[in-house]
Amino acid sequence: MSNSATLKMDAAAEHSLLDDGVQGLIGQPLDRVDGPKKVAGKAPYSAEYAFDNLAYGVLVGAPFARGRITAIDDTAAMSLPGVLAIVSDPDKFLRNSGQGGQNEAPVQNAHEVFYMHQPVALAVAETFEQARAAAAAVVVRGEPIDGEYDFEARLDTADTPDDGVIPPATSQGDIDQAMVDAAVTVDGIWTTPGQNSAAMEPHVSTAIWDDDGLTLYGAYQMVASDRMQLADALGLDPEQVRIVSAYVGGGFGSKLGISSEAVASAIAAKQLGRPVKTVMTRQQVFDATIRRSNTRQRIRLGADENGVLHAIGHESLSSNLPDEDFFEPAGIATHFLYRGEHRRITHGIVRMNRMLSGSMRAPGEAVGLLALECAMDELAEKLGLDPVELRKRNIPDIDPEKQIPYSARKQVECLEEGAKRFGWDRRNRTPGAMREGEWLIGHGVAAAARTNQLMQSEAVARLTPEGRLVVETDMTDIGTGTYTVLMQIAGEMLGLPADRVDVHLGDSRFPPAAGSGGSWGAGSSGSSVYLACRKLREQLAEKLDCDPAKLTLKDGEAIADNRRVAITDLIGDGLEAHGRIEPGKTSESHTQSGYGAHFCEVRVNAVTGEVRVARWTAVYAAGRILNEKTARSQCYGGIIFGIGAALTEALVHDPRDGRIVNHDLAEYHVPVHADIPQLDVVLLPERDPYANPLQAKGIGELGIAGAGAAVANAVYNATGVRVRDYPLTLDKLLSGLPPV
Amino acid sequence: MQFTINGTVHEADIDVRTSLLDLLREHLGLTGSKKGCDHGQCGACTVLVNGRRINSCLTLAVMHQDDEITTIEGIGTPDELAPLQAAFVKHDGFQCGYCTPGQICSATGMLDEVKKGWPSHVSEALDGQVDLTDTEISERMSGNLCRCSAYPNIVAAIREAAGLAPVEHEVVGEDA
Ligand code: FES
Ligand code: FES
Numbered sequence: 001m002s003n004s005a006t007l008k009m010d011a012a013a014e015h016s017l018l019d020d021g022v023q024g025l026i027g028q029p030l031d032r033v034d035g036p037k038k039v040a041g042k043a044p045y046s047a048e049y050a051f052d053n054l055a056y057g058v059l060v061g062a063p064f065a066r067g068r069i070t071a072i073d074d075t076a077a078m079s080l081p082g083v084l085a086i087v088s089d090p091d092k093f094l095r096n097s098g099q100g101g102q103n104e105a106p107v108q109n110a111h112e113v114f115y116m117h118q119p120v121a122l123a124v125a126e127t128f129e130q131a132r133a134a135a136a137a138v139v140v141r142g143e144p145i146d147g148e149y150d151f152e153a154r155l156d157t158a159d160t161p162d163d164g165v166i167p168p169a170t171s172q173g174d175i176d177q178a179m180v181d182a183a184v185t186v187d188g189i190w191t192t193p194g195q196n197s198a199a200m201e202p203h204v205s206t207a208i209w210d211d212d213g214l215t216l217y218g219a220y221q222m223v224a225s226d227r228m229q230l231a232d233a234l235g236l237d238p239e240q241v242r243i244v245s246a247y248v249g250g251g252f253g254s255k256l257g258i259s260s261e262a263v264a265s266a267i268a269a270k271q272l273g274r275p276v277k278t279v280m281t282r283q284q285v286f287d288a289t290i291r292r293s294n295t296r297q298r299i300r301l302g303a304d305e306n307g308v309l310h311a312i313g314h315e316s317l318s319s320n321l322p323d324e325d326f327f328e329p330a331g332i333a334t335h336f337l338y339r340g341e342h343r344r345i346t347h348g349i350v351r352m353n354r355m356l357s358g359s360m361r362a363p364g365e366a367v368g369l370l371a372l373e374c375a376m377d378e379l380a381e382k383l384g385l386d387p388v389e390l391r392k393r394n395i396p397d398i399d400p401e402k403q404i405p406y407s408a409r410k411q412v413e414c415l416e417e418g419a420k421r422f423g424w425d426r427r428n429r430t431p432g433a434m435r436e437g438e439w440l441i442g443h444g445v446a447a448a449a450r451t452n453q454l455m456q457s458e459a460v461a462r463l464t465p466e467g468r469l470v471v472e473t474d475m476t477d478i479g480t481g482t483y484t485v486l487m488q489i490a491g492e493m494l495g496l497p498a499d500r501v502d503v504h505l506g507d508s509r510f511p512p513a514a515g516s517g518g519s520w521g522a523g524s525s526g527s528s529v530y531l532a533c534r535k536l537r538e539q540l541a542e543k544l545d546c547d548p549a550k551l552t553l554k555d556g557e558a559i560a561d562n563r564r565v566a567i568t569d570l571i572g573d574g575l576e577a578h579g580r581i582e583p584g585k586t587s588e589s590h591t592q593s594g595y596g597a598h599f600c601e602v603r604v605n606a607v608t609g610e611v612r613v614a615r616w617t618a619v620y621a622a623g624r625i626l627n628e629k630t631a632r633s634q635c636y637g638g639i640i641f642g643i644g645a646a647l648t649e650a651l652v653h654d655p656r657d658g659r660i661v662n663h664d665l666a667e668y669h670v671p672v673h674a675d676i677p678q679l680d681v682v683l684l685p686e687r688d689p690y691a692n693p694l695q696a697k698g699i700g701e702l703g704i705a706g707a708g709a710a711v712a713n714a715v716y717n718a719t720g721v722r723v724r725d726y727p728l729t730l731d732k733l734l735s736g737l738p739p740v
Numbered sequence: 741m742q743f744t745i746n747g748t749v750h751e752a753d754i755d756v757r758t759s760l761l762d763l764l765r766e767h768l769g770l771t772g773s774k775k776g777c778d779h780g781q782c783g784a785c786t787v788l789v790n791g792r793r794i795n796s797c798l799t800l801a802v803m804h805q806d807d808e809i810t811t812i813e814g815i816g817t818p819d820e821l822a823p824l825q826a827a828f829v830k831h832d833g834f835q836c837g838y839c840t841p842g843q844i845c846s847a848t849g850m851l852d853e854v855k856k857g858w859p860s861h862v863s864e865a866l867d868g869q870v871d872l873t874d875t876e877i878s879e880r881m882s883g884n885l886c887r888c889s890a891y892p893n894i895v896a897a898i899r900e901a902a903g904l905a906p907v908e909h910e911v912v913g914e915d916a
Contacts, residue, residue, distance in 0.1 A: 036819075038840050039826075039844060040816055040821065040825060040841075127755060249838030282782075480835070633835055633888075636891070637888050664781060665779075665781035673881040673894070673895070674879050674882040
């Protein structure tokens with residue numbers, strides 16, 4: 001009997017073995033299995049492995065934004081104590097970080113500089129302090145030339161990206177005519193600034209070579225493809241490269257592809273014959289990894305008197321470096337969220353000399369819904385309709401573009417349950433009409449949607465003679481709860497309690513997984529574990545000579561046909577199975593998404609314009625919830641990211657050279673404790689058989705989708721001021737506030 | 741040079757430029773304290789010096805040769821978690837876990853400040869006993885960033901460790 005199981009999702013998975021399990025693990029709000037280690041400071045992140053003879057690297061950035069490097073003068077640096085080398089290998093050094101999921105090297109060639117502080121050398125010394133001083137003493141010489149730094153001035157130079165996974169432009173019907181014919185319209189421009197993922201762990205790589213090749217301990221989200229990128233960048237066979245990312249201190253998209261410290265550390269470690277560790281400074285994370293692009297989005301909505309949409313347009317521009325094909329897919333949810341037979345969704349890229357833009361938590365929805373869901377609020381007001389009702393009236397029967405059905409979709413239930421819990425019916429619809437002392441009070445709603453995706457993923461599961469279950473996959477846990485949910489899936493499938501399941505992740509020696517990105521991690525890697533465990537169940541059934549469908553596994557015992565035996569009696573010398581999931585026809589036959597609704601109360605100070613989020617209810621449906629505790633935490637995280645996007649977060653670029661002026665955590669304002677009240681999050685029961693055999697959809701990005709729009713709509717309700725330029729800082733509100 | 745950390749005396753030969761954080765992480769193998777910014781902007785490096793919380797990236801190690809330093813490793817171990825650590829696990833007061841040792845050290849110091857009656861920006865009065873509301877906890881913990889944004893759960897964990905009633909969500913719908 002083959003010991004591997006592959007499933008291509010060509011048909012709905014109507015029955016999930018998780019529902020037959022009696023171990024009682026799946027869905028439970030269990031504590032994280034890695035929790036005790038993390039709270040005790042004992043989980044090793046990538047900068048925390050000890051090596052003899054470790055040398056420290058500090059990156060050196062270019063002192064100009066565009067031009068050619070002519071010399072890297074290391075004279076002063078090399079004269080400092082402890083300095084080992086100033087490493088620069090401009091053919092191999094990365095110019096740009098990698099994008100997620102790509103198997104080729106990111107753009108190399110550091111002879112040319114394309115953005116301010118682009119890494120061009122690595123100072124290596126015996127200690128961190130020595131390396132830092134050396135990096136500061138390196139003199140980078142070059143021939144600066146003019147670059148492109150003004151987004152607004154270059155709008156008409158935007159190019160349409162090539163067709164890729166996400167089509168950059170779609171159109172149907174005649175939106176221009178439909179807008180003319182519509183009874184009520186909204187036509188406006190929304191702008192969102194650049195953002196930084198700002199994961200608390202800076203980007204880091206520790207490189208060490210031996211006879212087999214390179215091992216890199218790196219903070220990365222997608223080990224399998226990152227290994228391919230790194231091998232290609234260094235001119236190695238993938239077999240010669242191992243990446244270990246056992247614990248990752250947050251990613252949010254910024255660690256999807258490799259970044260410059262990985263290649264620089266590897267080259268330096270080879271050159272010096274000793275391990276080299278390079279941790280980016282916080283400023284370098286802002287300057288030289290990846291950002292979410294700024295966007296300019298035109299939304300057009302055209303409805304009849306009943307509020308039914310006939311026209312919907314979402315035309316957006318974002319910025320990126322020349323030759324990079326990533327664009328911020330701001331219209332991604334607009335394709336399927338609402339009705340309208342006349343539609344146009346387009347994306348363009350304005351080429352600029354700003355650091356690479358790429359994926360940050362919910363690329364597309366996170367900023368797209370900041371525009372679309374505020375436009376819906378404006379439309380509701382023009383129609384005199386409740387905004388919840390407007391959304392309900394515009395939920396399509398089938399996907400309005402692809403003309404295919406939706407998979408599980410609780411869009412209405414989320415809106416209704418949220419409205420009920422929040423007390424939406426008691427909202428005062430007149431802007432600026434609710435006040436307590438100097439605080440204006442407002443309520444806002446917005447929908448959430450995040451496309452669900454399945455990616456190829458593999459895992460191996462092994463039953464040991466002692467009756468333990470070991471799961472291995474190169475999947476990562478970046479705070480998402482992967483260690484825990486994979487344990488739950490495996491334990492449920494094989495009837496083993498949590499303490500008899502060991503999950504090993506984040507090592508490219510394990511089978512290649514989908515990685516953590518796009519909210520596909522749990523569904524994809526979980527399915528591969530499910531399949532491997534299903535195979536083990538079959539093997540156990542064979543040993544027991546029973547039908548696998550009749551086999552019940554619980555607490556280490558196999559029960560079938562009135563027999564009950566310890567699984568250790570069946571395992572023998574050990575059993576092993578390999579599982580692999582692949583996307584298939586269900587990705588094309590059904591539009592799949594998680595859905596939700598945000599309800600928010602803000603208080604706006606009538607004197608200062610300060611906005612405080614006072615209360616929040618969010619209701620989501622995303623298929624089976626694998627672990628209610630960790631899923632809820634993901635939702636909190638998404639909402640709070642959304643609050644940051646609405647109120648405080650913005651990369652500020654110097655108009656003279658594109659540099660990020662606020663490149664640290666004091667000047668780039670992520671939400672802090674005092675910004676956030678307790679949040680009420682509800683997860684509706686749902687199963688989505690089209691998603692994967694777990695019937696679960698992604699939830700890591702759903703929370704951010706629409707969250708900031710709920711804030712903006714609440715601010716309008718509180719103050720009567722519509723701001724279409726994020727974030728809603730107080731300077732944009734002050735002049736419109738009602739008299740104190 | 742000698743340093744007393746978690747009750748144990750450690751010897752280290754370090755650069756005068758070495759921060760207390762880098763002493764811990766790079767010289768003594770105490771990597772529980774994290775570096776998120778190296779500039780006193782995130783709180784990931786919070787440790788206790790003579791019982792008071794401090795950003796260990798913002799202070800030089802050589803200044804602390806006569807101090808009692810407590811890091812997350814001295815607060816509890818995976819097998820014997822301190823009440824705050826256990827409450828963080830129970831309430832899922834973290835996701836990636838990178839800010840977590842700093843949050844826990846900070847909360848340890850913060851609860852002691854509250855016990856001593858130190859007021860904060862949001863306190864009703866400058867003296868007397870502090871009423872440890874959620875607003876007080878959030879205000880006092882705002883030097884510790886969590887980009888995973890576990891804030892609601894961190895507050896819940898601190899409430900439990902401080903012996904306060906669990907968080908209740910305000911629900912104003914029909915069945916409230
Ligand atoms: S590392 Fe010390 S405050 Fe950020
Ligand atoms: S748990 Fe990830 S930053 Fe706080």
